[in-house]
Amino acid sequence: MVHPHPFPHRHLLGIEQLSPQEIGTILDRADECVSISRAARKKRDVLKGLTQINMFFESSTRTLASFELAGKRLGADVMNMAVKASSVNKGETLIDTAMTLNAMHPDILVVRHGESGAVNLLAQKVNCAVVNAGDGRREHPTQALLDALTIRRRKGRLHRLNIAICGDVLHSRVARSNIHLLNKMENRVRIIAPPTLCPDGIERLGCEVFDSMEAGLEGCDVVMMLRLQQERMTGGFIPSHREYFHRYGLDEDKLSVAKPDVIVMHPGPMNRGVEIDSELADDIDRSVIQEQVEMGVAVRMAVLSLLAEGLTGERAVA
Numbered sequence: 001m002v003h004p005h006p007f008p009h010r011h012l013l014g015i016e017q018l019s020p021q022e023i024g025t026i027l028d029r030a031d032e033c034v035s036i037s038r039a040a041r042k043k044r045d046v047l048k049g050l051t052q053i054n055m056f057f058e059s060s061t062r063t064l065a066s067f068e069l070a071g072k073r074l075g076a077d078v079m080n081m082a083v084k085a086s087s088v089n090k091g092e093t094l095i096d097t098a099m100t101l102n103a104m105h106p107d108i109l110v111v112r113h114g115e116s117g118a119v120n121l122l123a124q125k126v127n128c129a130v131v132n133a134g135d136g137r138r139e140h141p142t143q144a145l146l147d148a149l150t151i152r153r154r155k156g157r158l159h160r161l162n163i164a165i166c167g168d169v170l171h172s173r174v175a176r177s178n179i180h181l182l183n184k185m186e187n188r189v190r191i192i193a194p195p196t197l198c199p200d201g202i203e204r205l206g207c208e209v210f211d212s213m214e215a216g217l218e219g220c221d222v223v224m225m226l227r228l229q230q231e232r233m234t235g236g237f238i239p240s241h242r243e244y245f246h247r248y249g250l251d252e253d254k255l256s257v258a259k260p261d262v263i264v265m266h267p268g269p270m271n272r273g274v275e276i277d278s279e280l281a282d283d284i285d286r287s288v289i290q291e292q293v294e295m296g297v298a299v300r301m302a303v304l305s306l307l308a309e310g311l312t313g314e315r316a317v318a
């Protein structure tokens, strides 16, 4: 009997389309990939012969570096397109750029773009698998998956946890992907944000909304802080950094109402002293921020290998 592949998707465009079982499949595969990354010799040839192009229209350190390392560790030919030096600067559109690269026969395109929905549109035009590395305010699926892997490894489970997502939710694709994922896995999700940075109707995604850290952090198992995305702000969303830190910045005092074994997360890059106290961010008893970075490589290896299996019909990581 032929078993259906456990990840029957051509692309990874968001968490919204995934079932809890498919999320579990990615995380189980990522656990295997952690061992590969921790080994002295990290190279596998499961993506050998496949071409991966990373096309980032917005800045990135973690996501771009980890997709590049993930592809290389699994043996793919990886090309990072230098968008700033490309013909995008001469006015070439996203779709024309994508179609140009498509004509070079890549197998996987990893794309970050500033417009919500741009990556989905591109996926309809090209012949290869497409991975969303963050689109506008919509989704950042591999970030939510790496956060989930970090939580599952630290807490021993990924269900029935109280998880607070705090800060600039309005501009955050990380928040949206995490809300989808954590709800699918039956957690209790709380949003803590100032009214100016809290999207209208966010509770319809299945979360409780608080505008006070003290009330929202009570009894939490996990606290995820979000970056204040000043590059996307045109008006006066906050009175000042000092006032924002006073009311919404995470420090030991605010965290004291959470559970004693609470973990602190941040997707990075951090604004130290604005959304999180610098010492707390470096406190290895509480902060799992560096572990999130490590899990990022593993999750991206898992996603690339599962998509490759869809392309080649062979199990990639053994």
Ligand code: CP
Residues within 6 Å of the ligand: 059, 060, 061, 062, 063, 064, 134, 143, 267, 268, 269
């Ligand atoms: N968390 C995240 O997406 O970081 P980068 O912007 O550095 O990729």
